[in-house]
Amino acid sequence: MRDRADLVIIGGGVLGLSLAYHLSRMGFSDIVILEQGYLCFGASGRNGGGIRQQWSTEENIKLAQQSVRMFRQLARETGYNIWFxxxxxxxxxxxxxxxxxxxxxxxxxxxxxxxxxxxxxxxxxxxxxxxxxxxxxxxxxxxxDGVLFPWPALWGMARSVQELGVEIDTFTRVTGIDVRDQQIVKVVTDRGAIATNRVVNAAGGWSWQIAKMAGLEIPNxxxxxxxxxxxxxxxxxxxxxxxxxxxxxxxxxxxxxxxxxxxxxxxxxxxxxxxxxxxxxxxxxxxxxxxxxxxxxxxxxxxxxxxxxTPDGNPVLGRVAEVEGFIQLNGFGGHGFMLAPAIGKIAAEWLLRKSEHEIFTKYSLARFTKGEVKKETLVIG
Ligand SMILES: Cc1cc2nc3c(=O)[nH]c(=O)nc-3n(C[C@H](O)[C@H](O)[C@H](O)COP(=O)(O)OP(=O)(O)OC[C@H]3O[C@@H](n4cnc5c(N)ncnc54)[C@H](O)[C@@H]3O)c2cc1C
Missing domain, CATH: 3.30.9.10 (D-Amino Acid Oxidase, subunit A, domain 2)
Incomplete structure (x- = not known):
């Protein structure tokens, strides 16, 4: 396992992999993905594979439209049939x-x-x-709209990022995040530590635990x-x-x-x-x-x-004021798979260009304290 990386992604689910997939295709692959189990261990390996564009908010409709277009390409890009x-x-x-x-x-x-x-x-x-x-x-x-088989989507993205130099460590559990002067310095796992200044919390149902490790409360x-x-x-x-x-x-x-x-x-x-x-x-x-x-x-x-x-049924994305370098990519409820391609690409562009994108403001952690919450109503499950 590497002991240093420019970016550590915690969680080898569809969101963590999609982010790494787009970052590495844009030329940035100094990334380690840490996954406590096997690749389909979390919700990404247990879901119904439903992919729909029928949503009640403009943001979700647009993200879903873009994701459908991307899912249609994914098998060709990765060489894995996702049965879409x-x-x-x-x-x-x-x-x-x-x-x-x-x-x-x-x-x-x-x-x-x-x-x-x-x-x-x-x-x-x-x-x-x-x-x-x-x-x-x-x-x-x-x-x-449609359905796909989630497992090969994960396997295909994983294989692609590995070919571009991203390290994926499965069966590697994050046990702590070392923060000094509000800045991340390393991620501690049950197999050793990785020095880094940037961590993405893509831990799905465990994201509240990962946030706690960095001294942060999230409402997930x-x-x-x-x-x-x-x-x-x-x-x-x-x-x-x-x-x-x-x-x-x-x-x-x-x-x-x-x-x-x-x-x-x-x-x-x-x-x-x-x-x-x-x-x-x-x-x-x-x-x-x-x-x-x-x-x-x-x-x-x-x-x-x-x-x-999350309280409004929408994800938590982007930076947080309290800890420099701690990026949220979680809170996707019952619809994270279908939005993952578009979210991963937008998040990759945002990270590389260091510019803001409207969904990172709209879905920031700060919205819960500012009261800027618009509920998605077509949540089903
Ligand atoms: C039964 C079911 C049906 C669903 N149906 C659909 C559907 O039809 N369509 C749809 O779009 N969505 C559906 N969803 C939701 C969708 O599966 C999720 O929104 C999406 O998979 C979330 O992806 P993720 O990467 O955020 O989380 P996950 O896939 O859960 O990945 C997070 C990963 O983080 C890892 N992790 C956690 N803690 C640590 C740690 N300390 N150290 C290292 N690794 C850690 C976990 O092991 C996990 O693999 C469904 C979900 C479920 C449960």
Missing amino acids: RQGGYLFIARDDESAASLEKNVALQNRLGVPSRNISAAEARRVVPGLSTNGVKICSYNHS KPYRHEILVSEPLRPFLNPMVCDLSDGTYFSQTMRGEICGGLSDPDEPSSMNTGSSFKFLSRMCQSMIRILPRLSGVKILRQWAGYYDE
């Missing part, structure tokens, strides 16, 4: 408030060039064969989010289906399995990644309500990972 399939995303609204927000969101999305549409329950049934229209007020559908909290996968079925389901009434989402993988999850509103913040019967039961009931033909399908496996949540 643009089969669409269907949102289901069952009450007036959700219906109104879908209509408002579609108007904003269309203005920014996303070809989403509001469609009736009957039309949605043509998009999703067998969809139950009971209680469905209205849907929104965008054919250019980890929440368990559970997900499951069924036995493989003959391909019949093109889009990812999301029900706004309870947050259920599921899609069909390239291997035919139905894969999806939902959050539990009563789940407390914790470092628990165990699996629960409560989730299994709620999820199966909800899937059958949406798509009765799934009744009788066998569930093969369930697992969980963290949503790294």
Whole structure:
């Protein structure tokens, strides 16, 4: 392991890797990535692979549009097939408030060039064969959203950055950050220390712990989010289906399995990644309500990972006033994978040019104390 680096990235998830991917392609590769487990150990290796441009804020729509364009190139760039399939995303609204927000969101999305549409329950049934229209007020559908397989996306970026000189140390846990006179001097791990003046906190659900090591409080909290996968079925389901009434989402993988999850509103913040019967039961009931033909399908496996949540559902990015050289790249909740390509590229440009970018002001840690908070409302999970 190297004992010195210009930049240390803590966390070998999609955000840390995406930043390193873009920095190294821009010619900056004096970087060490520290990962306590294997590369898919965190949320980036446990998620549903959903990639959508249907958002409620202009920032997220633009970031997602850019990310979709980048995901379309990623396999070619890295040589790893990420199984990106643009089969669409269907949102289901069952009450007036959700219906109104879908209509408002579609108007904003269309203005920014996303070809989403509001469609009736009957039309949605043509998009999703067998969809139950009971209680469905209205849907929104965008054919250019999709799903991918997260693991090869990580492996491809990891291989590419290593070829450009970035060191990735897996099974290397950060245990401390040495700060003197408000300036980072080194990162301490269970395999030795690395001298550096710049550290990126890309530790997902653990980012609050990493911040503490640098003497900083961030408002991020980890929440368990559970997900499951069924036995493989003959391909019949093109889009990812999301029900706004309870947050259920599921899609069909390239291997035919139905894969999806939902959050539990009563789940407390914790470092628990165990699996629960409560989730299994709620999820199966909800899937059958949406798509009765799934009744009788066998569930093969369930697992969980963290949503790294912030008070407004948006990430924490950029510098902090308290510790020089300590950069935040965390707080992505249930949508970090789909935004990672654009965020990684913007963060790389920002770091190299040392110039500000609007999302680094908008999503700075300081916004929580200044009260400049605009909530993303189309958070689902
Ligand atoms: C079940 C589930 C489903 C999801 N579905 C979707 C989806 O469909 N679409 C989407 O866009 N997003 C989804 N998400 C969210 C998405 O997975 C995350 O937002 C994203 O992966 C976060 O990436 P990250 O790099 O910030 O964090 P992570 O992938 O968690 O990476 C952080 C890494 O930091 C490492 N680390 C932590 N502490 C230390 C330490 N002390 N030393 C060294 N390393 C450390 C961890 O081991 C971890 O690998 C889902 C999440 C879950 C859990």
